[in-house]
Amino acid sequence: MKLHGYYRSSASWRVRIALNLKELPAEHVAHHLRKGEQRDPTYLALNPQGLVPTLSLDDGTSVTQSLAIIEWLDETHTRPPLLPGDPLNRARIRSFAQVIACDTHPVQNLKVLARLRQLGLADEAVTAWAAWAINEGLGACETLIARETGPFCFGNAPTLADICLVPQLFNARRFGVDLSAYPRLLQAETATQAVKAFQDAAPERQHDAE
Amino acid sequence: MKLHGYYRSSASWRVRIALNLKELPAEHVAHHLRKGEQRDPTYLALNPQGLVPTLSLDDGTSVTQSLAIIEWLDETHTRPPLLPGDPLNRARIRSFAQVIACDTHPVQNLKVLARLRQLGLADEAVTAWAAWAINEGLGACETLIARETGPFCFGNAPTLADICLVPQLFNARRFGVDLSAYPRLLQAETATQAVKAFQDAAPERQHDAE
Numbered sequence: 412m413k414l415h416g417y418y419r420s421s422a423s424w425r426v427r428i429a430l431n432l433k434e435l436p437a438e439h440v441a442h443h444l445r446k447g448e449q450r451d452p453t454y455l456a457l458n459p460q461g462l463v464p465t466l467s468l469d470d471g472t473s474v475t476q477s478l479a480i481i482e483w484l485d486e487t488h489t490r491p492p493l494l495p496g497d498p499l500n501r502a503r504i505r506s507f508a509q510v511i512a513c514d515t516h517p518v519q520n521l522k523v524l525a526r527l528r529q530l531g532l533a534d535e536a537v538t539a540w541a542a543w544a545i546n547e548g549l550g551a552c553e554t555l556i557a558r559e560t561g562p563f564c565f566g567n568a569p570t571l572a573d574i575c576l577v578p579q580l581f582n583a584r585r586f587g588v589d590l591s592a593y594p595r596l597l598q599a600e601t602a603t604q605a606v607k608a609f610q611d612a613a614p615e616r617q618h619d620a621e
Numbered sequence: 622m623k624l625h626g627y628y629r630s631s632a633s634w635r636v637r638i639a640l641n642l643k644e645l646p647a648e649h650v651a652h653h654l655r656k657g658e659q660r661d662p663t664y665l666a667l668n669p670q671g672l673v674p675t676l677s678l679d680d681g682t683s684v685t686q687s688l689a690i691i692e693w694l695d696e697t698h699t700r701p702p703l704l705p706g707d708p709l710n711r712a713r714i715r716s717f718a719q720v721i722a723c724d725t726h727p728v729q730n731l732k733v734l735a736r737l738r739q740l741g742l743a744d745e746a747v748t749a750w751a752a753w754a755i756n757e758g759l760g761a762c763e764t765l766i767a768r769e770t771g772p773f774c775f776g777n778a779p780t781l782a783d784i785c786l787v788p789q790l791f792n793a794r795r796f797g798v799d800l801s802a803y804p805r806l807l808q809a810e811t812a813t814q815a816v817k818a819f820q821d822a823a824p825e826r827q828h829d830a831e
Binding site for chain 2: 459460462468472474475476478479480482483486487498499501502503505506509510512513514517518523526530532536540543547548550551554555
């Protein structure tokens with residue numbers, strides 16, 4: 412397998428964590444987003460959105476969209492599970508993951524922020540936009556797991572929820588978001604920091620890190 | 622079950638289609654988004670994002686996020702399936718759905734467009750923003766299913782992909798997007814128009830339609 416990604420892309424990072432948790436080897440192919448390498452025609456043939464990540468399988472098939480890739484990994488390599496067996500618990504974890512992957516990260520990603528700059532917004536206003544989107548998402552996430560015992564988002568092992576949370580908290584700090592209102596999310600992040608699969612997936616450990 | 626929604630919300634519409642395909646009855650509770658009813662504290666206790674939809678189950682549990690709700694419905698009421706059995710085919714359909722539900726709709730929803738207006742963007746620029754986000758998404762979707770035989774997005778029965786596509790095409794027309802570049806998507810939409818579950822889920826057929 413090849414994972415097409417970028418060291419600082421949240422969505423690529425999610426898939427790196429999932430691959431590491433499943434102990435699956437993959438060649439990491441870097442596409443430098445700020446240089447526009449994801450718009451190269453060869454890459455667009457794999458991923459028509461021109462976004463990362465893409466997982467290319469050995470039979471030539473490609474899967475795009477981080478959550479679809481992770482669910483595919485979880486269905487084809489079942490240990491350790493990234494979603495539990497009970498449908499309602501699966502739904503609650505997917506819901507948490509989608510607050511981040513649908514309503515938070517896409518509203519503050521590189522592409523949207525670049526568009527805001529093109530429309531004439533000053534850097535300060537662009538940063539405030541990102542912080543707004545992130546606070547909206549993290550606020551909901553904090554409430555969704557407030558009554559979960561932890562230490563991870565849902566129970567005593569990492570799930571799809573933690574996989575989405577960790578890169579989003581990294582983004583939050585980049586945009587100066589005050590995280591003190593999110594103690595339960597920070598507790599989950601701390602739990603992930605002791606897990607090698609999470610450690611090895613961090614941006615600064617990738618071969619394309621700058 | 623109760624579905625908390627709004628007649629014109631794309632995400633609520635997706636869940637209505639899924640409920641109808643599964644022939645599951647649900648009480649439809651309307652929350653008028655433009656009047657801010659989704660920010661009512663009673664509703665926020667069900668959905669901390671203050672977004673629609675939310676599916677409230679008879680045991681008092683609630684599930685938020687349209688894709689999480691639909692996957693829960695599909696896992697607990699398996700006929701007709703909204704995702705096929707083969708993991709790779711599931712992944713391809715989820716990927717298509719997420720292009721819309723993660724990268725397209727959240728970038729052009731009511732909340733984001735209202736924020737753009739607050740930042741001083743004129744109506745014309747706001748409409749252009751929505752059209753840009755929609756064209757980016759639909760362009761990728763058209764490519765993802767270009768080689769699928771149809772008539773639906775993936776094969777001869779509706780799936781999660783068609784459920785996400787139909788409301789997104791409605792939004793595209795609202796924002797004046799020229800759909801002639803997307804013949805395969807329009808073919809899939811035409812196929813859905815013959816299906817009663819899709820007909821009955823349309824915004825103009827809902828009791829809160831204006």
